[in-house]
Amino acid sequence: MRVALLTEGARPHARRGAGGWCERLAEGLPEHGFELYLLTGPEAGRAPGTAQRPSSVWRGTHELAPWGRRPGGRAPGAVRRRRYAGAYEQLVRALLLPVERAGFGPGLYRLAALAREDGALPAFLASAHARRLLERTWRLPGADTSARQPLVCDVLVAADLLEQCLRPLSAPWYGTGPGGLGAADLCHVVGGGPAALPALVARQLHGVPFVVTEHGLHLREQYLGYREAPYRWPVRALLLSFFRALTGETYRQAAILTPGSAHDQQWQRHCGADPARTRVVHEGTPVVDRPAAGPEPAAPTLVWAGTLEPGRDPELALHALARVRAELPGARLVVYGEEAVPGYRAHCAAVAERLGVAPAVDFAGRSGSLPGAWESGTVAVFSGLSQRSPRLLADAMLSGRAVVSTDVGVAREVVGPTGLLVPARDPRALAGACLALLRDEERRARLGLAGRLRAQERFAVEPVIGAFREIYLELVSQYPAFPGGGGGGEGGPGPRPFARPAEYWLAEGPRGGGDDTPREGTADPDGVREPAGRRRAELAEAL
Template sequence: MRIALLTESGFPTAESAEGGWCDRLTRGLPEHEFEMYALGASRREARPEPLPDRISALLPSTPVAAVLHGRARRRALRAYRALIRSLVVPGAGTEFGPALYALADAGRGGGLPALLRSGAALRILESSWQAPGAIGAAGSGAAVEPQVRDVLVAADLLAWNLRALSAPWYGTEQDPGRDHWWSPGRLPGRAAAPAGLAAVDLCHAVGGGPAALPGLLAKHFYGIPLIITEHSLHLRERARGYRDAPYRRPVRALLLTFFRLLAREAYQQAGLITPGSSYDQRWQIHCGADPATVRVVYEGTAEAERPAAGAEPEVPTLVWNGPIDPYGGLETMLRALAELRESHPAALLRVHGSAPTGAEPYLRHCRELVGKLFPEEPEAVVFEATDPSGRAERPGAVHERGSVIVFSGTRGAAPRLIAEAMLSGRPVVATDVGAAREVVGPTGLLVPASDPRALATACAALLGDEERRARLGNAGRLRARELYAVEPSAGAFRGLYLELVSRWPQPEPARGGSSARRPFGRTAEAWVAAEAAVAPRRGPVRLADLHRTSPQRGQLGAELRRTDTAGPEQLRTEQLRTEPLRVEPLRVEPLRAEPVRTAVPVGAVAEEAGAG
């Protein structure tokens, strides 16, 4: 199959192209052809050299330089007004999807980015915000009443999050050498063919939010199935991040409504959704996903193939892992260490993490807290890799320096980070939030969040029992290898791809789509029917394929070659004088005017689709 990977980031760099999740997926599925569509990339950005073998093309999102005029401009402004109305009027959320597709259809020729930042778009946003019944007009005061600066900021943020509508990926016949960056195997000298998302068999959005927008448009324009993978829910992370965002309340409300409606539309239109945990699965169902379309696929990690960590350090050491911000739980860990050292005075703590942008004051607060809690032994806490620009160490190297791995955040650590700690063979202590209970299971200790005493008790129980540490560490490593190995994850997507595409053997093309498009080039029914009889030819016959299969089919290929070279009169005369050709053990019936219809079980069709 030809699969489009849709990402919100830019092109992978030389370092990130190897070892990332997309890299592991494409390595595990070499039978498919992958193309990467990057929203954060442009034609001015340097392409990674050399191009990974698994990626056949990298396509930037640079919009077509154009200006909307006349009827197209009026259509786009009407669609934009309906889109804004769905965001600010209570109960108008059902208009979001139709308005989004109408806006994308009006701007397919280019010119949409300039229109979304024009004075007409600003007036539409301002008037919709101040209309009776709109959310922005409810109440008064500086906190809830939209101001001019709010209109400017909101319009710019909406235009940025809608940039996928202007990407040059939705044409039917394009010159690959003009609008795209192609691999050496896809040169401009080849014959013209459908380009961009019009020519793929499947869209795979790596993340929700704006990354799923191109997949929604491909499904709307061409009927191409969409699968969404979220290892961390985009809507949840946006809601958390906007708490501290430097925007006023009307802007935050408008953008969060946009992300909520976009997530609901993406979940409803996607054929399959693959969260990274059951915890995220419940979130997605709550946000509007059909439970029948949600399948949990754990994020495979390359750490599963590496050996366990070596011997423990001589001094009992705790390794804390997470972001150094108010939600990371570092302050709770420091206070727990102060209580732990009453029973284990030699215990040390290694802090492995970085301070996100804007969290530098919290890092200074934690350093000051260390001086207050350990005035005589400040070396009890060692800060490592606190520079966000520094290159991160391999997780196994970090875990080797500890006896117990601790996650004390109030939001819950990413499941992959917990799994990598378990793969080291060290026991894990984590707060019972997020997906920690699902990942750790019975192989580690869970404690309540923001409870230093409970955290200190759990760490003391493990530091004081060497046999228990070894037993839980080995059990955790086996559990993590079963859930987070790379091969099962790739195998799961192999089956999901075939399952999803088998539901669209011949999708109905939308306006602007190609009516001749068929997944796999030939449908599964065509391959199965060829095993039973030879139907009238409607196109060129691949004789080389017939020769490769068996000696009997080689004879059949020779007969077809003979009929190809014979003229119409000669062929008609030979048909009158001879019986139809029969080859044993393959039975070949005389050519008939109607195609032979063979009843094929649904399971067989799915298998043949995979073979095709």
């Protein structure tokens, strides 16, 4: 089948991308044909558009630059401008007026239909007419402005940001021709957010189902990122309202949601996801087969890795070290990571000096490799106030070192019974857990081996590939098929369930032909071409 993989390559606030996960998925499912649709900025020296990536796993690659300079194009005429204004006003009112939240989806799809007709959506969104409409709606009684009135500069900034967020609606990807999402059997959105806009439009126009995979929730990242965004509160409130409405619409329309952890699954349910359409698929990593860490260091050493920021709470590890050294004077702490908050490393060094453990603390900066970081310690320590992603925990477990972590986020789900969990912001409990492991070599080895086996079982690539193979086949069996890419949208012929015969999927290779029409016959061993009708009758009789 043809799978359209939609993801983001870059964002101004949250770093995401196709990365290796998408390529591993395509390589693990060679029986399907994958096309990559990437939202990213233009590469240096090359204009944005459609380009072929060097990787051979993609049947084609299509790129769109949603961030940066607006693409050229003529503004719509007076009649078309009124239609654009009506759809845009419906969408903006849904973002700003709580009583009209239900208008977000209809307004979004109306804008997409208009953009597909003339491609003038970016020009309209950047026009003075759209800015006046936004300002008028923003100043209505009851509008959500986060307790501050928008200024003229806020209107200009918000209009520009909304144009960038809605730019995927005008992408040249909608249709049933080559490279069109209407010719795909299903869409797979990786990361959520604006990358889901093309899938929503394809679902509306052509009935193409889509799957959403989130390794770390996009909406949660936006809430965290916009805390430090250089915008006033009215702009932040408007943009967060957009992402909140987009997330809700995506969760409602998605055929299946595949969060990367049960912790993310709970967040998705809180945002309106249907539990019956939600399945946890852990993010596989190809390093599960790497060798375990070598011999332990001579001195009892705690190793801490992560970003130096208050949310990771390295100060808790420093306070715990002070308690550990009261009973094990030779204990040390190695801290790997770069500071995310200016001056925070110096603050942590001052805390270590005040606690009297500065000579036993090594701020090693960024580690050249995580396996080397874990090998330099006896016990791996995680002291964060939140643990949103299982990646770092799983990497520490794969090293074979025993793990002590605060019981937050995904820690309990990832570590399970193979490590020690302690309450957050409790230096006495963290120190007690570290002492228990530093004093018991046999227990460290047992927990380290159990953690490594648990991580290898849960985060191997093969279970991930198998899960999505089943999901793809399940969706194809439940949703109508569209021969030749034709769909039931826009007044076309109605969908016919199971319109493609079973032998179509056997005769059509994942890379071969590039044609989406069933073959009328195949050659038997004697070179005689057998009619497709006879094969279908024999197949039906056999079944």
